[in-house]
Amino acid sequence: MSSRYHAIYAAWQADPDAFWAEAAKGIDWFHPHDKVFDPELGVYGRWFPGATTNTCHNCLDRHVEQGRADQAALIYDSPITQARRTYSYKELLDQVQAMAVVMADRGIGKGDRVILYMPMIPEAVMAMLACARLGAIHSVVFGGFAAHELATRIDDATPKAIICASCGLEPGRTIAYKPLVDAAIDLAAHKPDNVLVIQRPQFAANLDRPGDVDLGVEMGKALAEGRKVPCTLVEATDPLYILYTSGTTGQPKGVVRDTGGHMVALKWSMENLYGVAPGEVFWAASDVGWVVGHSYIVYAPLLHGCTTVVFEGKPVGTPDAGVFWRVIADHKVVALFTAPTAFRAIKKEDPNGRFISDYDLSHFRTLFLAGERADPDTIRWAEERLQVPVIDHWWQTETGWAIVGNPVGLGQLPVKHGSPTVAMPGYDVRVLDDAGHPLPAGTLGNIVVKLPLPPGCLPTLWNADARFRSAYLDEFPGYYKTADAGVIDADGYLSIMARTDDIINVAGHRLSTGAMEEVLSGHPDVAECAVIGIADQLKGQLPCGFVVLKSGVNRSHADIEAELVKRVRDLIGPVAAFKIAITVDRLPKTRSGKILRGTMRQIADGQDYRMPATIDDPAILTEIEAALNAYGVRTKA
Structure with a gap:
């Protein structure tokens, strides 16, 4: 079927109040709203003031x-x-x-x-x-x-x-x-x-x-x-x-x-x-x-x-990498929403997806991924083995x-x-340069959202309106700062390349760690990866890639690392100055599966860091430091 998206989006653009008033009919209200949106209330306006509900x-x-x-x-x-x-x-x-x-x-x-x-x-x-x-x-x-x-x-x-x-x-x-x-x-x-x-x-x-x-x-x-x-x-x-x-x-x-x-x-x-x-x-x-x-x-x-x-x-270990398929089959799940890291864990343990055939997934229609960037290799793996749309x-x-x-x-x-x-x-959604100017299609920049934010978004921070303004609204007046960097192509498709903190500057070139991770994850032996920028006296920063290999890979780590360096050089170019690829057993993550790139960068640069409150296993940070030291990156002055 052809998509109604463009017509629906255009209807919202033409009359936002009418669009959200129609959507609000899906909710029971004890008293109707005075206005759909009042720009005079709160920090940037409030939705459905005057209405009561529960x-x-x-x-x-x-x-x-x-x-x-x-x-x-x-x-x-x-x-x-x-x-x-x-x-x-x-x-x-x-x-x-x-x-x-x-x-x-x-x-x-x-x-x-x-x-x-x-x-x-x-x-x-x-x-x-x-x-x-x-x-x-x-x-x-x-x-x-x-x-x-x-x-x-x-x-x-x-x-x-x-x-x-x-x-x-x-x-x-x-x-x-x-x-x-x-x-x-x-x-x-x-x-x-x-x-x-x-x-x-x-x-x-x-x-x-x-x-x-x-x-x-x-x-x-x-x-x-x-x-x-x-x-x-x-x-x-x-x-x-x-x-x-x-x-x-x-x-x-x-x-x-x-x-x-x-x-x-x-x-x-x-x-x-x-x-x-x-x-x-x-x-x-x-x-x-x-x-x-x-x-x-x-x-x-x-x-x-x-x-x-x-x-x-867990996606693996309770008891195996087939538990997601068991739950989908047992309960006739039509749509699953999870993080890409869950699928990378499954792919690492069961690279050929052999568990999938053990279960009846005939009711299953769609897989949705969010929470971190979904690398194309993981999406393709899920598409090929599940035979359903995989929606990032x-x-x-x-x-x-x-x-x-x-x-x-x-x-x-x-x-x-x-x-x-x-x-x-x-x-x-817009992409702006650091001075707040719009960037042409295909140009990497700061992703922002023009105010007002739609229903469902935060109106403020708890007891902290001033902090809300300074954290999200002041840098780009009239816009909400997402703190993500990316590009919008000529078709209006957005690609999230990194947190703005993860855009690295190599000899004056602004480069996306996400783009390098995409190249590394495309290697057939790589289960998951993370790229960080580490301090370098000559170039300002140098990219450093950490990779976790798939189960059953018995090749030399040195050979795989050399191939990874060549892949980045071939697919992104010498400008990336990518020379450091380090194989590790696992990556430090929050309990929700987000890779702690900022903490890894602090370790690599020899900075003091605070143990992240959400870390899944603190011991992994010691493993990262040891891997860097073994490679020759000094993590302590």
Whole structure:
């Protein structure tokens, strides 16, 4: 079918208010908006002022009332514990109401903040929805964060309560959460009134401090008594949640998500971008601690009347590189959304995709990738083995949904490997030079979005309007700075080449590390890679490539590294001055799979660095330093 994208995008450009007013009809409002958008409110304007609504009502109550009571709302699948559980919309609503009752009994209400410190269990979703039901503002902190990092978020959000699980589970280990929460509260200046704990059977927490509550027991009482709590009416412009950006150092940066615009944008995206219908099963293989988990594990699928999957496992090792295909087959998933790093891990362990044929994937229609740059080699590997469209798209914690994508629901556009395709309605994306001047097509520069940002994007940072302006709006007046660099081609396709911090200057030439990574990842023996710029007295910076090889590669590392240097010279040119390729066993990543290039660069340049709060395994940084030293790069003065 031909795509309706260009007509839809043109309709948004011609009359943005009419476009979003029509999209807003997909949401239940208790009182309609005064204006679709008011540019005089907030930092750059606010969406749907005057309207009242409730996110929990739109995710659960209305579906129960309109015939979806018995449809599956949430499927929990944990290959770590072998547990599976399906909740219908009615059952999920009952559980959320029970949790909201327990919270309301402890004085939690409209505008109060609640920190959630949870693993991938159904109660994490219930806690988010229970907060929304009460009009409380949740702030999910990734389970397992160190006590100091949790303490900084407690002091910034000043929560009335913390909801946590007794433990999180990783393959082969159990992480006790309650001691981390207790230590964080001891470190924090702000003291929450209560800590509500879900006791998991794998590890029981001690509830021996004032304000500790066994949340499961109290929910059981509320269910047995049939207690209910109505949805609190909130303004469309009221905050739904605060989400602190990963890798935050010093003062936390709390992205605020408003209530009304968030629902309108996410509901629109499910049908038009992801091409998923109500009643179908949608799986975002992420974590509730990240923005993808907020938007596409919890809110968007439930707003749209879909079934969502909560998966407690890993793409490899729980038990093997076929677990994604098993989940898709078992639960009849039609669309999977995950990070490219997950597929690189699968490709590394199962380069020929032999596990795929073990499962019935006949219901599976589309694979969506986001969270970091999707290299063309990984996309081709997935296309060839899965025989479904593989859709790269690009967005940020700050935006909450896709800035650029390939709108399957409007009719898929041609795929250009390496590009997440085109701007979604609401986003006027430009590429500017450092002085703020527009650049011609095909020229590398700063990616910005013309204000106002569309519904669903952050209106500000928590209690920090001035910081919001300085971080995102001041450098390019009239635009939102994405801090990503890239190019827009003659067809309007955007390619994200690097964070602006990862544009390196080699003898006066601005070069993209992303372009070099694309070349390295195209080598048949390379599973994944990262390129950083390291300080050089002569050229300013030199590119340094780290590569992880596929399983079963038995060739000499020196031979492969020489081939990689030649590939970059042949495909990018001598101007890249690419001479350093280093084979390593693994790359340092955040728990969401983003490669910690900035920290690697600090190590290579011999700089002091702070251990990233989100790092998956700190030992990898020592391995990177040893690899650099073995190559001859001095990492210490």
